[in-house]
Amino acid sequence: MYAVLHKPSGPYATSEFEHSSIPATVKKIFKLGDFLTKRDAWAGTFDTLITRTTPRTDCPVTLAEPIRLREAEAKEDAKYQAEMVQMSAVLRGDHMKNSYPHKLVEDMNVAKASDYVHNVFKKFLDEGEKAIQSGAQYDCTILIPRQLPAPRKSKSFVSNFFSYIVCDH
Numbered sequence: 001m002y003a004v005l006h007k008p009s010g011p012y013a014t015s016e017f018e019h020s021s022i023p024a025t026v027k028k029i030f031k032l033g034d035f036l037t038k039r040d041a042w043a044g045t046f047d048t049l050i051t052r053t054t055p056r057t058d059c060p061v062t063l064a065e066p067i068r069l070r071e072a073e074a075k076e077d078a079k080y081q082a083e084m085v086q087m088s089a090v091l092r093g094d095h096m097k098n099s100y101p102h103k104l105v106e107d108m109n110v111a112k113a114s115d116y117v118h119n120v121f122k123k124f125l126d127e128g129e130k131a132i133q134s135g136a137q138y139d140c141t142i143l144i145p146r147q148l149p150a151p152r153k154s155k156s157f158v159s160n161f162f163s164y165i166v167c168d169h
Contacts, residue, residue, distance in 0.1 A: 028047050
């Protein structure tokens with residue numbers, strides 16, 4: 001049986017099907033607490049369409065390996081990936097460095113940006129796994145330990161003395 005969906009029947013007269021319909025549907029089906037936002041509270045849900053009592057049997061068990069679209073690694077300018085690299089930098093703690101945000105991606109090509117994002121995400125998953133193995137709940141916040149900069153050498157007596165005089169202390 002196939003159906004064409006035009007408009008949901010609620011929860012509001014102005015409700016529409018959109019990407020927020022997915023979390024709204026999950027909330028309704030599993031009888032979860034509050035909505036995440038006003039947007040998913042407004043969104044139409046698909047719960048009236050999900051009526052199967054048994055799983056489908058006509059779906060593939062495995063998918064074919066995707067065909068590679070290019071022979072060599074990408075060498076293009078990575079500017080379009082700047083946001084992905086910057087988001088990863090926040091996960092890793094690199095956003096605290098002076099190079100954030102623009103200098104971080106300045107010399108990256110697509111392959112370097114991809115490696116950076118991949119490595120940060122892998123580290124994030126590893127830290128999450130460690131946290132779970134240590135007894136953390138699945139909904140806890142995962143922080144990647146940040147590498148601290150090398151300690152600064154203490155200033156000499158003369159340097160401290162001149163700093164004191166120059167700053168009028």
